[in-house]
Each structure stands twice: as C-alpha cells, then as structure tokens.
Amino acid sequence: MTVRPEVSAVRRREVIDALRRGTVPQSGLDLLAVGLDRFAGALDDDLASVARGGAAFHAIRGEYGSGKTFFARWLAERAKRAGLATTEVQISETETPLHRLETVYRRLTERLTTATHQPSALRAIVDAWFYTLEEEVLDAGEVDEDDEAALATAVDVLMERRLTDVARTTPAFASALRGYRQALAAGDAATAEAVIAWLGGQKSVAASARRAAGVRGDLDHFAALGFLQGLLTVLRDCGHPGLLVVLDEIETLQRVRGDVREKGLNALRQLLDEIDAGRFPGLFLVITGTPAFYDGQQGVQRLPPLAQRLATDFTTDPRFDSPRAVQLRLPGFDLARLGELGRTVRDLYAGAANHPERIAERVDDAYLAELATAVTGGLGGKVGVAPRLYLRKLIADVLDRVDEFDDFDPRQHYALTMSTGELTEAERNAAAAGADDIELELP
Numbered sequence: 001m002t003v004r005p006e007v008s009a010v011r012r013r014e015v016i017d018a019l020r021r022g023t024v025p026q027s028g029l030d031l032l033a034v035g036l037d038r039f040a041g042a043l044d045d046d047l048a049s050v051a052r053g054g055a056a057f058h059a060i061r062g063e064y065g066s067g068k069t070f071f072a073r074w075l076a077e078r079a080k081r082a083g084l085a086t087t088e089v090q091i092s093e094t095e096t097p098l099h100r101l102e103t104v105y106r107r108l109t110e111r112l113t114t115a116t117h118q119p120s121a122l123r124a125i126v127d128a129w130f131y132t133l134e135e136e137v138l139d140a141g142e143v144d145e146d147d148e149a150a151l152a153t154a155v156d157v158l159m160e161r162r163l164t165d166v167a168r169t170t171p172a173f174a175s176a177l178r179g180y181r182q183a184l185a186a187g188d189a190a191t192a193e194a195v196i197a198w199l200g201g202q203k204s205v206a207a208s209a210r211r212a213a214g215v216r217g218d219l220d221h222f223a224a225l226g227f228l229q230g231l232l233t234v235l236r237d238c239g240h241p242g243l244l245v246v247l248d249e250i251e252t253l254q255r256v257r258g259d260v261r262e263k264g265l266n267a268l269r270q271l272l273d274e275i276d277a278g279r280f281p282g283l284f285l286v287i288t289g290t291p292a293f294y295d296g297q298q299g300v301q302r303l304p305p306l307a308q309r310l311a312t313d314f315t316t317d318p319r320f321d322s323p324r325a326v327q328l329r330l331p332g333f334d335l336a337r338l339g340e341l342g343r344t345v346r347d348l349y350a351g352a353a354n355h356p357e358r359i360a361e362r363v364d365d366a367y368l369a370e371l372a373t374a375v376t377g378g379l380g381g382k383v384g385v386a387p388r389l390y391l392r393k394l395i396a397d398v399l400d401r402v403d404e405f406d407d408f409d410p411r412q413h414y415a416l417t418m419s420t421g422e423l424t425e426a427e428r429n430a431a432a433a434g435a436d437d438i439e440l441e442l443p
Contacts, residue, residue: 007031012352019345020400022392022422029074031348034341035331036074042323043075046284047082051241053281057272059310060288062330064426065384068288071330072246075286079244080115084284085125085235086244087111093256098247099263101224101271106201108228114240123196128238130181133158152185162233170226172215173199177234179213188212201227225274232282242282251293265303272309294327332384335372342368345391346399353403362402362409363394371398374416379430389418389427 011028018025025032046056062068076086089107091098096107109122117124137154138145145151156178160167163174176199183192194209201219210216219227235243253264268287275283293299300307312327321329333341346363350356375390376383393416401408408414420428 007348007351009352012348016349016395019391020395022388024070024073027077029070029077032341032344033074034344035337036071039323039328043078047079047084050282050284051082055275055280056284057275058286059327060286060330061291061294061327063290063332063384066330066332068330069248072248072286072288076244076246083240084242084244085112085114085121085240087113088246088248090248091250091252093252097260097264098250098253099260099267101221101267102201102219105219105224105227108245109200122200125234125238126180126196129234132238162237163230166226166230166233170223170230172223173227173230175214183212229279232280236282242284244284244286247287250287251289251299254293254298261302265306269303269306333387334383335376338372338383338386338390339369341387342372342390342394345394349395349399355403359399359402363398367410378416378418379427382430385426385430
C-alpha cells in the first residue's frame, strides 16, 4: 500500500466525504483520475491554446457509467488551474433545451465558477472587470483618481472600446454593464443586483431596473451568443483568459419531439460554426453523449453537416485512439480499473487514518478485487455502473469500520448488501428487477 502524505488534509477529507455520500467530489478529482493520463497532454495543449486567444472543442463519447461527467469535472479542475473560468450545463428536455440558447446561457451563468469564486461568479467577475478598467485608466495617468466624474467617463469610454465587437450585434450587453456601474455609483444596490441578474439571462427582472440600464425585455435566443461573446471579453480583461463550457447529457435530444430535436442539433451546429469562424476567442466547448447519440439516426446523424463535423474513426483498437480527435472515447471501467480505483482510494484514506497499518493488512489488494467483483455481480455484471457504489461501500462499510474497530475484519464480519433505496436509477436497472435486497457473500 502507498500512503499519500503529500495530499493536504482538506483535499483528502473533501474527496473521501463526497465518496462516502456516493457523490462526485467537487474538487480533488485528479486524485481519482484512473486511466485519464492519456488525455492530459493533449487537453493541456488545448487549454494553453484557449488561454492565448484560440478556441477548442471536443465531444466526449461513452456509455452510461463510463465516467463522462467525472471526465468533464476533471477537465474543469485543470482549466481552473490554468486560470480559466468554467461552467457545466445539464441539457434537459424541459429545463434546459439545447435549442433555447437563452436558457443555456442562463444556466451557464448560474454555474459559472473560477478557482476563487463559487457559482454564480458572474457578479464577482464583472466587479473585477470594472476594477481592472479603472486601474488601466489610472495607470495611463490622464485622470486624477479623486476626480470621480472624469474617472467614470474614462472608464465608460474604455468599456465601449473593449466591447466594440460585441456591441455591433448585441448592444444591450454593454448597456447593461453601464447601467450596473451607474447603479453602484448611485448606491442603488437593488437595481445593481437586478441588472446583474438580467445580464445573466434571468427572467422577471423588474421593469424599473431594465429602464435604468436602458434595456428591454428578456434575453432571447438570438442575443444569447452575443452575450456569451461579451462574457468572454469581460473574463479575458479581468485575468481569466478563457471559459470552459461543458454541455452534459446532450443525448437527451434523442428523446424529444422531432422538430425540437432538429432545432437542438441545428443550435449545436451553429455554435460550432461560430467557434470555427473565430467569434469566440477563449472558448473551450465540451459536449458529452452516448455512442447512440453520435452514431444513431435519432442523434447527430440526423443532421449530416453536424455528423461530418463530429466524424471520428473508432474502428481501431481503443488503445490507438488519438487524444486530439474531435470525439474522445471513454472505454469505461473493467474489473482491473475498478480494482485500481479501489487501491487509489484506500491509499488516500490511509493517509489520514488512525490505523493505516491495520488498513494495509485487512483491506489488501486481493480484498479490493473481491469487493469489486461482488459489487459488479450485484449489478448484473455491469462494471460501468459500479464505481459510485463500490467506492461508497468501500469507505463507509469497510474502511471506516477497519479504522474504528480493532477487531473488525471485513472478510469475517462483512457481507455486501445493496438495498434498492441506496441505488441510482441506472444501478437499479442493472440489478435484478424487483429485488428489494441483494446479499452477496465475499469469497
């Protein structure tokens, strides 16, 4: 067993506590990234290109349980370490339909985060941007910092110059920023908050706040991409050279009405065209979906121009997949990788355990493999859906008890039990239909 003392106590606890609850940790995913090293170099190159003003796109491909969401959040951690802002949008037929780009933009701003600010970071980013503009004006030495009126005017002029490209198509973005700053200067916190909400695509913003900012109505589908362009400009100026946008579970498009599906696929094609045209410097777009979405007639193949864009050869052995391809295939877990993940988590746990030597003795590699086989067997042999439950059982039922009770031996005192109440829908589907409890004796 390899104990990892180099991991901070805070990161270790956050990761272990999340896995004990059966959830994906919000940070520290690099500690669990089994099998993702092959993608790291190419993706870091993409992040560097985005930070220099370029743009990037990848489509993540994998079956349910292959780790697409984990991959996206692991990439988001790397993006934040590179200084980028990140956001993750769950595509949904009812709440976030892809063809309603104004809704996608709203969710994007609600989940916007940076290395120092949790969602939503929109207001903090806008405040940092205005501070940066003020500092730039003062550094030029043409305005006295005590002359508030002259400083405000100079900042407005600089703001307009920075947003020239955006204002050509979406003048409301600059108007809202100006209105926000004026509300702050007047001490009108309520109006400032309402304008920021409108800038983030929120609906039902008070008419008085919209009038104060010189804008009308709600953000619509056609203005959404202009607002995204403006957001990228603001991010770049305040020290975040780019934005990683993850559109997760995009395969939900397959389940919607035909005309809605066509609109969603067209919206994706439009977004990719705009990226290629150079409209979004600093944007790294990632989508996730199942093979059926990319290959089936109810998904990407329904729109030939989009299918051509995403075409990737997967006829060769997965070990020869290029990490620079448009589509990146996640092979999912097999028992060997699941065992490796178990060893990684055990070693991470042992680094802060009261009795690491006891853990090394009683939760050895052989036992981890036995537990992986048992959990997978209880889920109908489907290894792809096993990692969440496997890690939860390993920590809460085995490692905690070994560390706390000196006479607990999992081989003697623990039999794996999985109740339907603790399983996700995918796990219940994998397990025997209608089984209330499944008890499995470990070898």
